[in-house]
Amino acid sequence: MMSVDRDSAEFRDYLEMYDNAPLLELGALAERERYRQHPDEMVTYIIDRNINYTNVCVADCQFCAFYRRPKDASGYVLSFEQIGAKIDECKALGGMQILLQGGHNPYIPFDWYLELMRYIKRHHPIHIHGFSPSEVVFFSERFRLPVSDVVRQLREAGLDSIPGGGGEILVDAVRQRVARKKAQTEEWLGVQEEAHRQGMKTSVTMMYGLGESQADRIEHLFRVRELQARTGGFTAFICWPLQPEGTPGMSDRVKTDSVTYLRTLAMARIICTNVPNLQSSWVTMGLKVGQVALRFGANDFGSLMMEENVVSAAGTTHRATIGEMERAIRDAGYRPRRRRQDYSMVDEPLAAVA
Numbered sequence: 113m114m115s116v117d118r119d120s121a122e123f124r125d126y127l128e129m130y131d132n133a134p135l136l137e138l139g140a141l142a143e144r145e146r147y148r149q150h151p152d153e154m155v156t157y158i159i160d161r162n163i164n165y166t167n168v169c170v171a172d173c174q175f176c177a178f179y180r181r182p183k184d185a186s187g188y189v190l191s192f193e194q195i196g197a198k199i200d201e202c203k204a205l206g207g208m209q210i211l212l213q214g215g216h217n218p219y220i221p222f223d224w225y226l227e228l229m230r231y232i233k234r235h236h237p238i239h240i241h242g243f244s245p246s247e248v249v250f251f252s253e254r255f256r257l258p259v260s261d262v263v264r265q266l267r268e269a270g271l272d273s274i275p276g277g278g279g280e281i282l283v284d285a286v287r288q289r290v291a292r293k294k295a296q297t298e299e300w301l302g303v304q305e306e307a308h309r310q311g312m313k314t315s316v317t318m319m320y321g322l323g324e325s326q327a328d329r330i331e332h333l334f335r336v337r338e339l340q341a342r343t344g345g346f347t348a349f350i351c352w353p354l355q356p357e358g359t360p361g362m363s364d365r366v367k368t369d370s371v372t373y374l375r376t377l378a379m380a381r382i383i384c385t386n387v388p389n390l391q392s393s394w395v396t397m398g399l400k401v402g403q404v405a406l407r408f409g410a411n412d413f414g415s416l417m418m419e420e421n422v423v424s425a426a427g428t429t430h431r432a433t434i435g436e437m438e439r440a441i442r443d444a445g446y447r448p449r450r451r452r453q454d455y456s457m458v459d460e461p462l463a464a465v466a
């Protein structure tokens with residue numbers, strides 16, 4: 113098990129910087145690293161659709177306003193046909209991928225997931241970015257299969273890449289308090305490492321504002337950097353604050369402010385210099401802060417998400433059309449470019465930019 117030395121000079125320096133460096137100084141440092149890796153004035157984005165195939169979950173995360181316990185009348189599992197119809201709508205809008213995630217539903221057999229992958233590839237072919245490490249760990253425990261088998265079988269059935277959902281804060285003392293029943297730090301990172309080992313690319317996230325310390329956040333970034341140094345499999349880092357409204361265990365918390373967001377994003381760029389892409393989380397922070405984030409290390413505007421059930425269940429999400437998103441990127445001084453999941457560029461014109 114890898115451990116982070118919080119007493120090292122490097123750790124203490126970064127913590128001091130996160131706590132005390134003037135905001136614009138942090139932004140300048142992050143921007144310098146951004147331009148070192150991406151020297152042009154381009155900001156990328158992807159059109160995709162978030163499909164939450166089930167909201168039934170037994171993990172009971174304190175911060176989740178989306179899930180329903182088994183037997184709750186408003187629990188659902190989408191049919192293959194419903195998922196196919198959502199993919200068709202996404203493709204009609206120029207969508208390049210689906211983000212397929214769901215609750216830890218104890219009633220779904222493993223074959224259902226494998227069949228779903230095959231069904232999508234056969235009838236509605238699209239890049240499937242799906243099943244966060246927490247879901248993979250749940251499958252592994254539920255179906256008594258090693259993580260490597262779960263990843264391999266999903267991949268052989270059609271899964272293309274794995275999203276970094278459920279990362280929250282990669283420090284067990286924090287996870288034990290807010291998400292005790294799902295993948296802990298080593299398990300979560302273990303799925304990522306296994307996926308990279310099998311040749312898949314993944315993204316990595318951080319959701320902060322769960323009552324963790326500043327040092328916990330820095331430790332999270334160190335863990336990301338350390339794994340990336342060994343595998344190189346992370347394409348992107350995305351962070352956002354807890355959306356406390358409507359959550360079962362954290363609704364009395366106050367959402368952390370925009371300055372905290374910008375400082376955290378900048379620290380991610382400054383520390384994780386081996387992760388190529390940082391996304392601006394305008395969906396949670398709003399377009400204006402999303403634009404400012406481009407001066408704090410972000411080089412990507414994330415996705416135009418046609419659905420965002422999990423975050424929007426907690427109340428605060430921001431929506432925009434493709435036209436509004438491109439305008440926001442231009443107004444911030446950059447050239448918008450559509451991309452695929454692997455960050456290659458899309459040159460075909462969109463049929464209609466709303």
Ligand code: SF4
Nearest residue numbers: 169171172173176215
């Ligand atoms: S965050 Fe995911 S794992 Fe946790 S309760 Fe919500 S749906 Fe379940």
